[in-house]
Amino acid sequence: MVKTYDVIIIGAGSIGVPTALALAQKSVKVGIIEENSSVGQGQNKRAIGGVRATHTAPAKIRLCNKSIEIFSTWEEKYGDDIEWFSGGYVFVAYTEDHEKMMKSNLKIQKEAGLNIDWVSKERIVELIPGIDEEGLRGGTFSPEDGNSSPLLSINAFYRKSKEFGAEYFFNESVTNIISNNNKVKGVITTKDRYEADYVINAAGAEAKEIGAMVGIDLPVTPDSHESGISEPVKKFIEPLVVDLRPGRGTLNFYFYQNCEGKFIFCLTPDPLILCKDTRETSAFLPQLAERLVNLIPRTKHLKIRRTWRGLYPMTPDGSPIVGKVNNIEGYINVVGLCGQGYMLGPGLGELIARIVTKDLSENDNKILEEFSLYRDFGRVEKLK
Amino acid sequence: MNFNEQKRITKHPVLEIPSSEIVYLYFDGKKLAAKKGEMLSSALIANNIDIFSYHQRDNSPQGISCANGQCAQCTVLVNGIAVKSCMTPVETGMEVETLIGAPSLSEEDKRVVESKTLVVEVDVLIIGAGPSGLQAALTLAEYGAKVLLIDDKDQLGGKLLLQTHKFFGSVEDSYAGTRGIDIAVLLGEKVRSSPNIEVWLSSPAIAVFSDKHVGVLMKEMYVLVKPRKLLIATGAREKMLAFPGNTLPGVYGAGAFQTLVNRDLVKSSNKVFIVGGGNVGIIAAYHAIQAGIDVVGVVEALPECGAYKVHEDKIRRLGVPIFTSHTIIAAHGKDKVDSVTISKIDENFKLIKGTEVTFNVDTILIAIGLDPVNEFHIKAEEAEMDVWSAGDAHEIAEASSAMFSGKIRGWEIALSLGLTKESVPIELKEKAAILKSKPGPVVENDISYENKGVYPIIRCNQEIPCNPCAAICPYNLIRILDGGLLGRPEYQKRGDEECIGCAQCVAICPGLAITLVDYNEDINYPKVTIPTELFEQKLEEGETLLVVDEHGQELGKYRVLRVRILKKFPKTQLVTIQLPKEIAPKAISFKTVQTEQFDPIEFNEEIIPDSAIICRCDRVTAGEIRALIKEGVRDANEIKAITRAGMGACGAKVCTSLIDRIFREEGVSREEYTPFTQRPLFVEVPLKHFLGYEEED
Secondary structure: OOEEEEEEEEOOOOOHHHHHHHHHHOOOOEEEEOOOOOOOOOOHHHOOOEEOOOOOOHHHHHHHHHHHHHHHHHHHHHOOOOOOEOOOEEEEEOOHHHHHHHHHHHHHHHHOOOOOEEEOHHHHHHHOOOOOOOOOOEEEEEOOOEEOOHHHHHHHHHHHHHHOOOEEEOOOOEEEEEEEOOEEEEEEEOOOEEEEEEEEEOOHHHHHHHHHOOOOOOOOEEEEEEEEEEEEOOOOOOOEEEEOOOEOOEEEEEEEEOOOOEEEEEEEEOOOOEOOOOOOOOOHHHHHHHHHHHHOHHHHHOEEEEEEEEEEEEOOOOOOEEEEOOOOEOEEEEEOOOOOHHHHHHHHHHHHHHHHOOOOOHHHHHHHHHOOOOOOOOOOOOOO | OOHHHOOEOOOOOOOOOOOOOEEEEEEOOEEEEEEOOOEHHHHHHHOOOOOOEEOOOOOOEEOOOOOOOOOOOOEEEEOOEEEEHHHOEOOOOOEEEOEEOOOOOOOOOOOOOOOEOEEEEEEEEEEOOOHHHHHHHHHHHHOOOOEEEEOOOOOOOHHHHHOOOEOOEOHHHHOOOOEHHHHHHHHHHHHHHOOOEEEEOOOOEEEEOOOOOEEEEEOOEEEEEEEEEEEEOOOEEEOOOOOOOOOOOOEEEHHHHHHHHHHOOEOOOOEEEEEOOOHHHHHHHHHHHHOOOEEEEEEEOOOOOOOOHHHHHHHHOOOOOEEEOEEEEEEEOOOOOOEEEEEEEOOOOOEOOOOOEEEEOOEEEEOOOEEEOOHHHHHHHHOOOOEEEOHHHOOOOOHHHHHHHHHHHHHHHHHHOOOOOOOOOHHHHHHHHHHOOOOOOEOOOOOOOOOOOEEEEEOOOEOOOEOHHHHHOOOOOEEEOOOOOOOOEEEOOEOOEOOOOOOHHHHHOOOOOEEEEEOOOOOOOOEEEEEEOOOOOOOOOOOEEEEEOOOOOEEEEEEEEEEEOOOOOOOOEEEEEEOOOOOOOOOOEEOOOOOOOOOOEOOOOOOOHHHOEEEOOOOEEHHHHHHHHHHOOOEHHHHHHHHOOOOOOOOOOOHHHHHHHHHHHOOOOHHHOEOOOOOOOOOOEEHHHHHEOOOOO
């Protein structure tokens, strides 16, 4: 028997699950195909959990503000603890260039509705006790940003979406997208065949392969970043800290202390490692130790518990590719999230739902224009 | 507490008590005496301190659990920094504190550090210097391979260091008849004197990376080792069991107990209860008795104990009750174990209501089996390294088998390195298979005893891989019935050649299952020589001892005629007594401990199995996990995401097999669910160690 849905989503990850929730809440019949055995087993569980509206692309600021609203009110609304903590984001500035760059972003950020400001060195030291003060010039602080557990939130979204009727199919992968007369008809998987008017590509690091099924060459290339988590220690840092300075073998790094007191950190390797390999490497821990201990000397006693690697499906300009395509009707991209799928997911999910139910606002259209597959990819996001 | 008043073992039938330097440390402000260099956890337990921390989540008290550096239950603060007390040697003046909740990071001065990681290349890296690792290193070294042998402990030998009993197995191949602790010394000396083997102690391997490097903390300095061949000889870890009260201080593994008692000479308990009637549990019971600790009982879920019959007999005849077809249902106590409740179970392992009994105990030892420490192997395979496993890391078996498997694996690796052209002979592999054999069925001894001459009576009534008695007999009058290693032994005269009464077989038998009967002087009152390892001092002529038969039946008190100690077996006293001819063939042992009758106390607690803790690190209960499985979850990683089980300090070492059990209880087989993703680090490591050799300015 052929299974029939209004929408089929490929991928039960950071994008697919909140999208399924938003659609199901609008009574759209949605099926989600996932190659792993449960939700969030691709890159979602590898995300460290930072949620910021601190970007320079207005569309991202708007969407993340929506996401923050969803994350921060979730427990109040539905009762599940997703460990949301409104600790803010701090970008620390140790160089004149970084100070200039951060300050120059403020205007566009504020215009897009972000609560952010430049704060003094003293304020930074207050926010990050024990931070290396030598050369510290200040930084930006966006107090409404925060963090949340990717594991708990995706499972909360998943369970809620099922209550609204979303249906998940695990351990099967899409082998083809069926279309007829440039119109999507459904998908074929390793186990079954599904009919649908819309097929949403939310396949994360596998998005390029899915796009190819409908003849679209997506400019999405995954690179691999290493992350880790520590033992819990008494919480003394509230915001997520971003240090944009390059180090030996690293472009930048960022970390926060989650609500249990565990430090979670990630660094961007230099040069980037373009691959889909998520096996841990021996390079990470010495690099991390050098950066974190130099920035906050007391972390030398912090015990590292576990490390892992996750993929950032990058686009040339650091912004995602979202929306319909020209050559085939009913196919929607939500791809190339550049490592920000987790924070953009809930906001994007609602936007996608409005594409399907044809409820798009003027603002939505602006966002979709900014994220169009057909945009000029030459303008690079500064805080990617 | 004064050192002399502490819970220390000061006399032991088998173990030497070395003199040690006494130092002082402070625990929560109180001054305590301890042995310099001993593990802090042992020093605390000797000082009657059983609670090391209170859990961040629910403030529950935490005590020793693995005593093996694997979990983090024994964490305390030392000079303000959280450390595992079981891996931290005592130093004078240490300020130790109970850890309450999460530790704080104390302020540190800034200094610019650059991380520099040493990379070491070797032919073969062997992780684990226990029986299989040592033997593999020796074999490889003989073939000329350059070997790096690492171990997380500060001594060579691994679990051999805990084994005070004489080993079973084959004399020619695996030191049968020699004590584990002595084998550790023998192999250790050989390893030390080999120019081809470099040894790093106190150096845990913490990760195997995709770039084919093994991360090692060499005495706290992070080093990357790049081996051509990697041998995992990491042994096994103890399985935990889920029952209410299972994380109370005082509930721990039998291996942890042996570490405290046999390695660290701490009299950790007064009354223990043992869960599991396999070799580990039964041997731990005997070790407890040797250390002067009462064994209140042993429960075994199956109708028969899995231990070798000779081991089981040794404790039965001392009066230790073994409750077969029983299981533990709860440990009780507020901050520490004060009692245990067991229940009879039916053939489907269901509890039989109304059969619960409770005993007062201060310690419950879990000895329900072992899991291979295989995370290294899994990650090395993922990294496509040339990786091998030996010993328990490969397959759980006795230590004798581990040594043998180390030898074979060493040979195979030498072959793969091109250091030999000869492949491992088939006979060796066959022998390896025999050494892994499970014990056969118990058969009745139906030997008719002659009332003349002198001869050994061998009460070895089960097929086990063991041959020391046959190997040691100077006239080859004891033979293994199947002609190999596995059969039962039998004494037989050969023409004129007969037993000369040298008693070497009596002294060497690991099961203490051989006696010597001598009718030469008096047919009606033959002399019987009985081996014993229960007395701390050499017995005196004229002392009277209570003699028992193999079932523990008392045969009466008799005077010691003579005590012999053979040079080769200095800790086995051979005690000769004179007995009436009717009972002489039956006598096998002395009953030393006037085993107290441990009466059950009243049991009136509601059993809530769902309240049992599955994940000790994050205090996740069986009920939470079961609910998810019932909901349809078929991915252990989803259980991890939602409950945090598997995300703790131990890295899912404890909960993996328990969660598997709940899946199976819910009718979900191993093939029907996705297991945990395995990730480094295998133990938590402070960031400072990754700085490698530091450069300060």
